[in-house]
Ligand code: 4AD
């Protein structure tokens with residue numbers, strides 16, 4: 527029967543059973559006694575399984591001795607206890623069927639040596655076969671499954687929000703346009719402007735920057751919902767924390783306030799980290815060995831301690847008085863830079879920190895105004911090594927206040943007609959947040975560049991494969 531490498535190594539197959547494992551060669555070693563040891567991986571777990579192949583097999587010299595890293599094969603044999611150290615079980619092969627040789631092994635881009643992350647990015651179609659990318663993608667999957675489980679167990683409904691939209695949900699103007707107009711021959715109005723009425727949707731349309739506004743409509747009916755999908759930002763930031771296409775987890779909760787969602791975010795992060803520590807111990811051991819020696823202790827600390835909460839105003843004071851020389855000065859009312867966020871999380875607290883009640887002028891139009899007239903009920907969670915990982919807020923549910931804010935910002939209430947309806951018909955206080963999924967994967971694995979934690983990264987001047 528066909529089994530996975532994980533089944534064999536985890537002892538799910540009894541010793542003495544005949545099985546077939548299919549996968550790819552990681553390494554081959556031949557003993558003088560005419561026995562070859564082939565490490566086979568199939569992606570089901572971190573470690574490969576060892577197949578022991580004797581020279582009595584008919585294709586031993588014609589094929590087995592030509593196997594190189596990356597060759598695909600199906601090995602049938604008996605599961606036996608392994609005498610070698612490092613693995614409990616191995617396969618004593620009775621047949622080795624080669625499915626695909628590697629043409630010209632000397633130039634195979636994934637030769638078994640340590641490649642730089644830059645090199646692997648240039649081979650995004652082959653890097654999935656490496657230890658590091660395999661481990662990242664298994665952890666990524668574990669986190670995604672844990673997120674769905676977390677919300678499902680708490681009675682949240684998963685709502686599919688649209689990817690194509692007419693609204694700029696963050697009001698930041700970082701939109702990718704979606705259009706079927708011929709760029710070289712765009713229909714113009716009499717005033718000489720681009721005539722989007724003639725475009726596919728009859729108006730301007732974009733890729734979504736956030737599912738939040740659509741999620742709010744469902745929260746104001748199903749009470750507890752979340753979206754989890756791709757979002758897009760035409761933000762020209764060539765950094766290790768920004769992608770042009772990234773995934774976001776966005777719960778939206780009716781009758782909730784800022785503290786409710788801050789605690790929801792904390793519980794969700796702890797739940798996800800616990801899932802990874804228990805379900806992906808194999809991959810985490812690798813990250814601790816190769817990427818960041820303290821990653822596991824760091825995560826254990828996170829799950830067993832309460833998050834520190836702090837007001838933006840207090841954070842500014844801490845930054846001004848800490849004696850550290852920052853590239854960008856800090857003053858009340860300015861947005862915190864990555865260096866400030868990292869100082870707070872890494873040096874001041876030494877763990878994730880929840881920052882609350884930001885100046886309203888640096889935050890989005892939909893955030894609920896506080897009674898002081900200066901701040902909004904917003905919160906960001908800052909993580910060591912990353913900076914902002916979660917951004918959320920209570921939403922302005924009072925129509926008069928919302929309209930006032932739109933007017934101040936020079937925004938057209940007509941563009942937000944449907945959103946205003948939520949405030950006109952049975953409005954309720956509600957709040958939510960967005961978790962940058964790739965930032966979470968970076969944080970949990972210790973991988974320092976966000977482009978290495980998504981299968982095919984999209985960033986300025988980079989949309990290959
Ligand atoms: O802080 P942001 O812009 O918040 C929103 O979009 C809200 N509508 C979310 C909500 O309340 N439902 O983005 C949320 C998170 C950030 O904290 C960050 O982790 C991540 O999304 N993020 C990015 N991740 C990767 N690349 C980018 N360019 C990102 N921009 C934001």
Ligand code: MG
Nearest residue numbers: 906914916917
């Ligand atoms: Mg933000």
